[in-house]
Structures are given as C-alpha cells and as structure tokens.
Amino acid sequence: MPATTTPARPSQLSTALARDRLGVASVVFFVMSAAAPLTVVAGVVPTGLAVTGLTAISVAFLAVAVVLAIFAVGYVAMARHIANAGAFYAYVAQGLGRPFGVGAAWVALLAYNSFQLASYGGFGAIAAPLFADWFGVDLQWWTIALVAWALVAVLGVRDVAVNGKVLATLLVAEIILVAVFSVADLFAPTFEASAAPVDAGSLVGAGAGALLVMAVTGFVGFEQSVVFSEESRDPRRTVPRATYIAVALIAVLYAFSSWAMISAAGGQAVERAGTEGPELFFNLASDRLGGAALHLGHALFLTSLIAAMISFHNIIARYAFSLGREGVLPRAFGRTVPGTGAPKNGSLAQSALGLIAILVYAIMGWDPLVQLFFWGGTTGGIGVLLLITVTSVAVIGYFARNPSGEDAWHRLGAPAIGTVLLLVMTYLALTNIATLFGVEPGSEPTWVVPLAYGVLTVTGVGWALILRRTRPVVYEGIGLGARSAGTFSFSEATK
Amino acid sequence: MSSSQLPLADDLYLAAHDSARGRCLLTPATQGLGLAAALLAELVLWRRLDLRDNHVVVIDDQPTPDPATAAVLGQLLREPHHRRIRDWISFLATGVATDLVERRLARSGLVQRKEKRGLLGTKVRFVPADTSSAGWPGTRIRISATRGELLDTSDLVLTGLVLATGLDQHVLDTLEAHEREHLFDQLRRRLPPMLQHLVGHAEAAVGDAVMARRA
Numbered sequence: 001m002p003a004t005t006t007p008a009r010p011s012q013l014s015t016a017l018a019r020d021r022l023g024v025a026s027v028v029f030f031v032m033s034a035a036a037p038l039t040v041v042a043g044v045v046p047t048g049l050a051v052t053g054l055t056a057i058s059v060a061f062l063a064v065a066v067v068l069a070i071f072a073v074g075y076v077a078m079a080r081h082i083a084n085a086g087a088f089y090a091y092v093a094q095g096l097g098r099p100f101g102v103g104a105a106w107v108a109l110l111a112y113n114s115f116q117l118a119s120y121g122g123f124g125a126i127a128a129p130l131f132a133d134w135f136g137v138d139l140q141w142w143t144i145a146l147v148a149w150a151l152v153a154v155l156g157v158r159d160v161a162v163n164g165k166v167l168a169t170l171l172v173a174e175i176i177l178v179a180v181f182s183v184a185d186l187f188a189p190t191f192e193a194s195a196a197p198v199d200a201g202s203l204v205g206a207g208a209g210a211l212l213v214m215a216v217t218g219f220v221g222f223e224q225s226v227v228f229s230e231e232s233r234d235p236r237r238t239v240p241r242a243t244y245i246a247v248a249l250i251a252v253l254y255a256f257s258s259w260a261m262i263s264a265a266g267g268q269a270v271e272r273a274g275t276e277g278p279e280l281f282f283n284l285a286s287d288r289l290g291g292a293a294l295h296l297g298h299a300l301f302l303t304s305l306i307a308a309m310i311s312f313h314n315i316i317a318r319y320a321f322s323l324g325r326e327g328v329l330p331r332a333f334g335r336t337v338p339g340t341g342a343p344k345n346g347s348l349a350q351s352a353l354g355l356i357a358i359l360v361y362a363i364m365g366w367d368p369l370v371q372l373f374f375w376g377g378t379t380g381g382i383g384v385l386l387l388i389t390v391t392s393v394a395v396i397g398y399f400a401r402n403p404s405g406e407d408a409w410h411r412l413g414a415p416a417i418g419t420v421l422l423l424v425m426t427y428l429a430l431t432n433i434a435t436l437f438g439v440e441p442g443s444e445p446t447w448v449v450p451l452a453y454g455v456l457t458v459t460g461v462g463w464a465l466i467l468r469r470t471r472p473v474v475y476e477g478i479g480l481g482a483r484s485a486g487t488f489s490f491s492e493a494t495k
Numbered sequence: 496m497s498s499s500q501l502p503l504a505d506d507l508y509l510a511a512h513d514s515a516r517g518r519c520l521l522t523p524a525t526q527g528l529g530l531a532a533a534l535l536a537e538l539v540l541w542r543r544l545d546l547r548d549n550h551v552v553v554i555d556d557q558p559t560p561d562p563a564t565a566a567v568l569g570q571l572l573r574e575p576h577h578r579r580i581r582d583w584i585s586f587l588a589t590g591v592a593t594d595l596v597e598r599r600l601a602r603s604g605l606v607q608r609k610e611k612r613g614l615l616g617t618k619v620r621f622v623p624a625d626t627s628s629a630g631w632p633g634t635r636i637r638i639s640a641t642r643g644e645l646l647d648t649s650d651l652v653l654t655g656l657v658l659a660t661g662l663d664q665h666v667l668d669t670l671e672a673h674e675r676e677h678l679f680d681q682l683r684r685r686l687p688p689m690l691q692h693l694v695g696h697a698e699a700a701v702g703d704a705v706m707a708r709r710a
Contacts, residue, residue, distance in 0.1 A: 012570065013577045013586045020589060086706055231707050318706055325702050334702070338661040341522045341710025482702020 021233045027225050027242035028249070033167040034221025034311035035250055038174040038304035041182075041257045042281035042297075043122055047374045048214045049273035049280075051438035055194075055262055056202030058255040060211040061218060063203055065251030067421045068219055069244055071388055074395035074415035076240045077406050079226035082398075084481030086227035087322055088387045093479025095394025098468075101479045103460030104390055105323055107453055109316065111383025114376045115220065116312040116350065117357040120145040121372025123305045124358075126278055130298050142362035149354050152309045156317060156347035158340050167310070170303050175253065177300055180293075182257040184285035190266030197259040209432030212425050216388075217381030218254050221311065222246050223388070257281075277369060313350055320346030322481040327474035328467070370438070378436050379449050382429055386453060389422040501605070502561065503540070503649045504533035504596045506632035507656055509605070509623060510666060514630035517622040520665050524588065524710050525701055529660040530596050531587030532697035535580070536652045536690055537564050544571075546689045549696075550578040563595040580696050588700070597621040633657065633666035640667075640674045651686040654678060655694035660701055 045057060079085035082094055088108050093101025124145030132138050185191065202208060225243040232238035262269040264284040273280050278301070286294045321343035324333025337344045361372055392415055399411035430450055434441040468475040477484025500506065507529055511521050519526060535551070538544040541559045545552045556572055558565040567587065577583070600606040605628050606621040623629035636654055639646055646654065657666050667675065682691070704710040 011574050011577065013574050013582065016586050016589045016591070017582070084706065227707055230703075231709070314708070321702075321705055335664070336661050336701075336705055336710065338521050338525070338664055339519075341525060341705055343705055482706055483699045 018233060020231070022228050022231050022238065023233055024238055024242045024245065027228050027232065027239060028246050029168045029171060030228070031222055031225045031242065031246040032175075032250065033171045033307050034224055034315070035219060035246070036174075036221070036304045036308035036311070037171075037178055037250070037253055038297075038301050039119070039122065039308050040218040040254060041178050041261075042278050042301050043126070043305070043373065044214060044217055044377060045254075045258045045261065046273040046276070046278050046280040047369060049262070049270050050277065051370060051374055052207060052210050052214070052435055053270050053438075054202070054207045054211050054435070055196040055269055056199045056211055057214060057262075058197035058259040059200050059203060060215040061251050061254040061258065063200075064212060064215040064219060064425075065247050067418065067425065068222060068388070069247050070414050071392050071418035071422060072222075072240070072243045072247065073410055074399070074418065075223070075391065076226060076229075076243055077410040078395045078398055079229040079239065080235050081402065081405065082479075083483045084322060084479060085229045086224065087319055087481065088223065088391050089319075090479040090481065091391045091398070092387075092394045095396070095398035096390070098475060098478040099461040099464035100390070100394075100457075102328055102464040102467075103457035104387060105319065105328065106456035106460040107383055108387055109319055110452060110456055111380045111387065112312055112316045112319065113350065113353060114380035114383065116309060116316060117354060118373045118376025118380065119305050119309045119312065120149055120354060120358055121361065121368035121376060123148045123302065123309070125367075125369040125373060126305070127302055130302070134295075140362070141368045142358055145358045145368070146355075148306060148309060149351070149358060151306070152313050152354070153347070153351035155310060156313050156351060157337055157342050157344055167307050170300065170307055174300050174304050175249075177297055178253060178257050181281065181285040181289070181297060182260040184288040185257075185260035185264035187288050188264040188266075188284050189287070190268070190284075191264045192266050194259070194263040194267070194269075197262045198255075207432060207435045209425070209428030209430070210436035213378050213381045213385060213429045213432070213436055215254075216385045216425075217377050219247065219250055220381065220384050222250070223384070224311075224315065313347065316350045317343040317346035320349060325482050326477045326480065326484040327471065328463070328478060375437055375445065382433075382449060383453060385422070385426055385429055389419070389426045392419040392422050500635075500647075500649065501603075501632070502563070502599070503537050503652055504530050504563070504592070505600050505603075505605070506649070506653050507533045508593075508596050508600060509629050509631060510633040510636075510653065510657060511660070511662055512623050512629040513665070514626050517626060517629050520662060521660055522710055523593070524704050525660050527588035527590060527593050528584060528697055528700045528704065529656050529662075530592035531584045532659070532693055532700075533652070533656055534564060534567050534587060534592050534595065535583060536656075536693055537561075538568060538571075539690060539693070540649060543568055546580060546692055549580055551580055551583060552578070561599070563599045566595055567591075580693065581700060584696060584700050633662070636678070637667065637670065640670055640678045643674075643677055645685070646678075646681060648685075648687065648690070651682060652690050652694065655682060655686060655691070656697060659694050659698035 048057065049055065078091055082090055084090040089101045089105035092104040124141030127144045128139055128141045131144065202211065222243060225239050225246065229235060229239050261281055261284060265272050276283055282294055282297050320329060320333040323329040324331055332345045335344050336342060361368060395415040396412060396419065399406060403411055433446040433449060437445045439445055464475065464478060511526055512519055535544065539546065541564060543553065543555050543559060545554050551571065553571055559568060597606060601608060601621060605624055607624050609620055609622055611618045632653060636650060657663050
C-alpha cells in the first residue's frame with residue numbers, strides 16, 4: 001500500500017538535502033581558487049610579455065571573457081541534463097559520440113597535467129630568489145619544486161577537508177592584493193596611461209592567437225563550476241550565475257591589473273618584463289607601498305601557486321578516477337583511500353609524473369620559468385581551448401537530439417555563436433604557436449604541441465572503438481563517470 | 496567463535512571500524528551512504544519495500560518491530576512525493592542513517608557514547624564498546640570466503656556494501672584470488688537483483704561524492 005494522503009508540510013527530505021547544497025558564493029570561490037589570480041597577473045602576464053613581446057593582453061582578457069560567457073550558456077545548460085558534468089569528456093561523449101569522448105579525456109589529461117607541471121616550474125623559479133632574500137639560503141629551483149611537489153602529493157592522497165576554507169581566505173587576500181597593487185601602479189613615477197593593452201586591433205593582427213591563448217590560460221578553472229550542478233541550491237540559477245560572476249570578476253581583475261602594470265612601466269613593459277620577469281608586477285607597485293606589502297605580495301604569490309597546484313592535482317586525480325570507474329582506464333584508478341575519500345591511484349600517478357618532469361628539467365638544465373612554467377601553462381591553455389571548442393560543438397549535438405527542457409537560445413543560439421568564435425580562436429592559436437612560445441616558426445614546440453594533442457585524440461578514439469568491440473558494457477558507460485552501468489568493484493564483481 | 500549476526504546496517508557500521516582503536520575507516524560521508532543503503536536493504540529484507548526502476552515502492556506500511564527501520568519507513572510514508580532511490584540514499588546519508596544505527600547499536604550495548612569537551616562545546620561520538628566486536632562482521636565474511644561457505648542474503652548485501660564503500664581494501668585485502676572469486680560468484684548468483692541494484696546505487700553515490708569533493 002502506498003502512503004495515505006499527508007497534510008501539506010515542508011518535506012524533511014527536501015530540506016535536509018537543500019541544507020547541504022551550495023550557493024553562488026561557494027561555487028565562485030571554488031572556481032576562482034583554481035584560476036589562481038595572482039599566479040596569472042604576476043606570473044603569466046609578465047612572462048608572456050617577455051616571451052611574446054605582445055602588449056594587448058587586457059583586451060584579450062576581455063574578449064576571451066565574452067566568448068567564454070557565450071560558451072557557458074549552453075555548457076551550464078547541458079550540465080543540468082547529464083551525469084559526470086564536471087568533466088569535458090562527458091559532454092563530448094554524449095554530444096559527439098563516445099569515441100571522441102575518450103579522445104577528449106586524453107586531451108584533458110595532458111592539458112591539466114601541463115598546468116600542474118607548469119606550476120612546479122613556476123614555484124621553483126619564483127621561490128628560489130625569494131628564499132635567498134628572506135632566509136639567505138641559496139637553493140636550486142628544483143629543490144624547492146620538489147618540496148612543493150611532496151606537499152601536493154601528500155595532500156592529494158589525504159584530501160584534507162580544511163583546505164577549502166584556507167584556499168578561500170588566501171584567494172580573497174590574493175584578489176585584494178592584486179587590486180591594491182594595481183591601483184598603486186597608477187601612482188608609479190613612470191606611469192603613463194597606455195592604449196596598447198586595450199588595442200582591439202591587435203586581436204586581428206599578427207600574434208592575436210598567442211594573446212588569446214595567454215588569456216584563456218588565465219581563465220582555466222572556470223569550467224569546474226559545473227562539478228556542482230547537482231549539488232547547487234537552484235540548478236537553473238546557482239551554477240550559471242556563479243560561472244558568469246567568476247568569468248566577469250576574473251576578466252575585470254586581469255584586464256585592469258595588466259593595463260595598470262603595462263602603463264606603469266611607461267612604454268618599457270616588454271623590456272622590463274624580460275629583465276625582471278615576475279618581479280615586474282611587484283617592483284612597479286612597491287615604491288608606493290613599501291617593503292611589507294612587497295613581502296606579503298611575494299608570500300601570497302607562492303601560496304597562489306600552491307593553490308593552483310592543489311586544484312589541478314585534484315582535477316587530474318578525479319578525471320583519472322572517473323575514467324577508472326568507467327573502465328576506460330584501468331579499474332585501479334577508480335579506487336579511493338577509504339579513510340579520506342581521495343582518488344588514490346589517480347593522485348599517485350599524477351605525482352609520479354610530476355616527479356619525473358621536475359627531475360628531467362633539473363637534469364637537462366632547462367629553464368623552469370619559460371620552458372616549464374610558461375610553455376607548460378600555454379600548452380595547457382591550448383588544450384583547454386581545444387576542449388572548450390569541441391565541447392561547444394558537443395552541446396549543439398546533444399541538444400539536437402535531446403531538445404527538451406531548454407529554450408532555443410540555450411540549445412542552439414548561444415552554442416552556435418560560441419562555436420564559431422571558438423573555432424576562430426583555435427585557428428589563430430594553432431597558427432601562432434611560434435609567437436606564443438617565442439621560438440622560430442617551424443621549430444620543435446610549434447609542431448610537437450599540436451601533434452601531441454592530435455595523437456592523443458586519435459588514440460583515444462581508437463581505444464574507444466576497441467572497447468566497443470571487446471567490452472561493450474564499458475563502452476556504453478563512457479562519459480557517465482561514477483554512474484556508468486559497468487561501474488566498479490561491486491558492479492564489476494556481479495557482471 | 497561466531498558472534499551472532501546483527502541487523503545489516505549495524506554489521507556494516509562495525510565492519511567499518513578498526514578493531515584496534517575503534518576508529519572509523521571511512522569518511523563520514525562514505526559511511527553515511529553505506530549505512531543509508533544498508534537501512535533501505537533492511538526494509539527490503541523486512542518485506543516493506545521493493546525497488547523498481549530506480550524508485551522505491553512501499554509494499555507494506557506496517558511498522559517494523561525495530562525502531563531504526565521503523566523510523567525510515569515512517570519517513571518514507573510521510574514523503575510520498577519522493578521515491579527516487581538516490582534521493583533517499585542522499586537524504587539518509589546526511590547523518591540520519593548514522594544516527595539511527597549508532598542509537599540502535601548503543602541500545603544493544605555494542606557502542607558507547609563518548610563526550611569530548613572541546614573549545615567549541617562538547618562533541619559526542621560513538622565508539623565500539625569492545626574491540627572484538629568492531630571489525631568482526633568483516634572477519635566473518637573473510638572467514639566464510641576462505642572456507643568456501645555460502646553467505647546468507649544479509650551478509651551478501653554487506654559484502655556488496657563493503658565493496659561499494661571501498662572498505663574491501665581493509666576487509667577483503669588478504670583474500671586469495673579464488674576466495675575472492677567465490678565471493679563474487681555468490682554476489683552474482685545469489686544476491687537478489689533488487690538488492691544488487693541498491694548496492695549499485697550506493698556505489699554510484701560514493702563515486703559521485705568523490706567527484707563533487709564531498710567524500
């Protein structure tokens with residue numbers, strides 16, 4: 001017998017579940033701590049100036065923000081309808097077919113790992129002179145990078161719950177610091193308001209693709225808002241609002257601070273970025289703010305890099321976890337540490353890769369700032385740009401087959417405009433890699449990076465087709481993550 | 496040497512605590528999801544619930560003699576608009592299931608209430624009353640697997656939930672490959688499809704919690 005009629009009263013079930021759900025602010029915090037504002041403003045922007053010689057970065061941040069906001073319309077709409085919404089490959093699997101989904105998963109693993117490795121290089125290179133200044137110890141960059149690596153590796157398997165609040169506090173401090181330093185730039189003796197950073201003409205000129213990739217790199221992390229699609233208070237509002245707010249905040253902060261920095265350098269931005277590197281951001285503001293602010297800025301710069309490392313490590317470990325649960329990667333990746341809930345083997349594998357990368361760079365004597373931090377970051381930026389572009393197409397594909405529940409703007413209008421803009425950006429990016437990396441056209445990095453992404457896509461598609469033949473249950477579950485029918489130990493045991 | 500079998504959720508609770516220090520081996524979130532599924536499975540074993548197409552169906556609204564499952568059944572009857580299994584697992588996992596199971600275990604003297612004064616008020620927690628009862632249900636499954644014995648339905652669900660929560664890394668770690676296969680074979684053949692389904696939902700919920708960083 002089903003239940004008898006009940007008097008209208010608030011459902012305890014709904015109330016209890018709602019209490020655990022996230023509001024806009026929590027999602028914005030989560031997204032922005034992966035974006036690591038200070039790392040971008042003090043790290044990526046000056047290094048980018050030095051390597052590419054391009055100054056129109058403010059307008060690039062604004063342009064990319066507009067494109068990402070348009071992309072986000074369809075992206076967050078699709079997130080409401082699918083399982084495993086946190087991972088790009090889930091969209092691709094359900095919008096363009098499972099084979100491309102696996103291809104996208106491999107691309108995502110390379111892209112996020114590039115960011116992760118980049119942040120080790122950045123941390124080591126930036127911390128080494130600071131440690132010499134603060135403590136009088138002369139350490140190699142890779143020694144410091146290894147310490148950061150060990151910290152991330154331990155936190156990765158322990159999955160410390162407190163880090164949410166710590167990261168939020170650091171993030172607010174970072175944002176305030178970037179704002180204050182940028183305002184101080186306006187009063188620098190060499191300040192002259194420069195039109196170059198906001199020159200929209202540069203977005204169609206030579207080097208446009210390089211600028212756009214640098215800008216995309218600054219936004220990476222925004223795509224993680226959809227992780228909470230099912231956990232948000234109001235699925236139709238919370239995640240979309242949080243995404244737009246995060247993109248807008250990031251855009252305004254980055255555009256203003258890079259304009260202020262370039263202007264404060266008084267026409268010498270590229271030259272000074274070349275000699276001072278990430279110190280440029282701090283040097284320009286410091287004579288107005290004094291030594292204490294400078295030390296605080298440096299300390300937050302380091303914590304910002306660590307926050308970025310932790311975020312990317314967690315993203316990578318969870319990608320591997322999700323793929324392990326589906327059986328696309330070995331099942332072992334679907335294991336967690338029971339006592340912490342951390343995705344154990346995904347985390348360990350990432351740490352192993354990080355260790356190898358740091359050691360190889362150390363042994364080969366490659367430059368940690370340009371060749372690891374900047375090249376790694378922009379390689380990741382290219383990968384994420386590719387993923388966003390393919391996901392945008394996938395959104396159209398998905399809604400063409402499952403149109404219910406969304407209006408035409410969410411299903412088709414915005415995704416179509418977004419796709420066209422993203423395709424243009426991708427084209428510019430791929431043809432500008434030489435400028436982006438500051439190397440000769442035709443030299444190794446210009447073809448290694450696109451080739452790597454291409455090879456990964458093809459092998460991903462191939463692997464999916466093998467799975468379709470040999471393990472149809474696994475194939476069916478591609479993109480469904482923890483909810484795939486062929487999922488994991490218990491279900492595997494009962495198959 | 497076999498101590499008697501407890502209600503399924505109580506067995507899972509004790510299996511999730513280590514015998515040396517009485518510490519919980521799972522995160523509170525994962526333990527909550529496991530216990531939530533265990534209580535629903537108890538109601539299936541009491542013949543109060545059926546599970547069809549990802550939904551729960553109340554087939555008998557007679558209260559169960561046991562207060563913990565009676566409370567869950569009462570809640571189900573009060574909320575007829577919510578029938579998705581995953582919603583019920585999520586709801587019971589917010590602390591409801593753990594609370595019900597701890598109180599039931601406390602009534603039978605198997606766990607003790609411990610108060611710990613802290614800076615921000617008093618924290619109450621439950622610890623297994625004696626170290627031999629903690630971990631015992633896991634040992635029981637392990638022994639039965641090594642002897643090649645057959646488990647009853649309740650212990651089969653327990654085995655399923657041990658796998659779904661990742662507790663197998665503690666509980667079933669020492670099994671030989673053929674013993675493990677013997678256990679899995681029983682899950683395939685002898686665990687009723689409805690309960691297989693429920694454990695599958697629990698496993699998916701645990702995975703989703705990891706992805707959403709709630710685990």
